[in-house]
Amino acid sequence: MSISFNHTIVAAHDKQASAAFLAELFGLPEPQPFGHFMVVGLDHEASLDYAEVASGEEVRxxxxxxxxxxxxxxxxxxxxxxxxxxxxxxxxxxxxxxxxxxxxxxxxxxxxxxxxxxxxxxxxxxxxx
Incomplete structure (x- = not known):
């Protein structure tokens, strides 16, 4: 059996700002939109998929x-x-x-x-x- 991590959704107040922050800090390619997510690609075909929380909602x-x-x-x-x-x-x-x-x-x-x-x-x- 081979199991690999693929992606996780990361809650954000501003998905573009949070995704861009991490991509720039880590020297990764620009985040790409996918549906309502901003996706930061990592090695091994894994990704962090940033999604905005509803207005007024807290990020845990x-x-x-x-x-x-x-x-x-x-x-x-x-x-x-x-x-x-x-x-x-x-x-x-x-x-x-x-x-x-x-x-x-x-x-x-x-x-x-x-x-x-x-x-x-x-x-x-x-x-x-």
Missing amino acids: PQHYAFLVSEDDFDAIYGKISSRGMPHWADPRGERPGEFNRLDGGRGVYFRDPSGHGMEILTRPYGSGS
Whole structure:
């Protein structure tokens, strides 16, 4: 049996702004419309399909973690730092302005425009040191 992740729907206040934010920050192709979604394509044919919540409706923050290369981490973290974006080394936000070095890699947490918790890491947690 072969099972692969294909897509998930990400709630947003402004689907275009949220999709463009992630695509630009990660150096991905421009988001593409598909039905009422704005789609950000990822590797392995997976995608994040951004959809706007109804006017006045809240976005329930979710957590999205992305495994990236060391070079990609440098590029993305460089943008986060140079833009003065709030970021943390931990999911509770107790170590602001830092990144972690868990399992011999690096990881950092930040928020997207709708308040979702985003994370980039270079080694899966639990993979050793």
